[in-house]
Amino acid sequence: MQESGEMYLETILVLKNKNEFVRSIDVAKQLGFSKPSVSRGIGILKSDGYIIVDDKGYIDLTNKGKEKANSIYEKHQILTRFLMNTAKVTRETAEDDACKIEHIISDEVFEGIKKYLNT
Structure with a gap:
């Protein structure tokens, strides 16, 4: 896994510990990254089985992602x-x-x- 993917996962974990819901925009704001960059990273994490994204855009970590x-x-x-x-x-x-x-x-x-x- 690339460093950016690890940063996204860690950021999602930290944000989920603070808030019930996390969206890509929250990750982008926290890391100071562009929305398109985060969207691409989120897509990779999703396809690799680290996260799931519901129809409202809320991100949740899978067991693999939490680990x-x-x-x-x-x-x-x-x-x-x-x-x-x-x-x-x-x-x-x-x-x-x-x-x-x-x-x-x-x-x-x-x-x-x-x-x-x-x-």
Whole structure:
């Protein structure tokens, strides 16, 4: 899966935790992406079985989508904590960098960070 798809899934998860309903426009606003770009990404996620979109345009994660989104979100949270604790950077800096790292970090390194943080 490409980084953008992972970002969409994570954003859908976060938005669904805040609001009952999520639409493509909500994802576009949250990420600062164009509506056509998000529509294309949503279409790919739908055809790959990560999401379903009802006739009103509301997006819901499938079990496969929830699993992937939760995995990405866990990486984001743990990496943010790790960067704040070890590099002593601000939450904002840690969040920004964690968002970049979460898409490329190996499972081995991530598990090592989790062990280091005792999570």
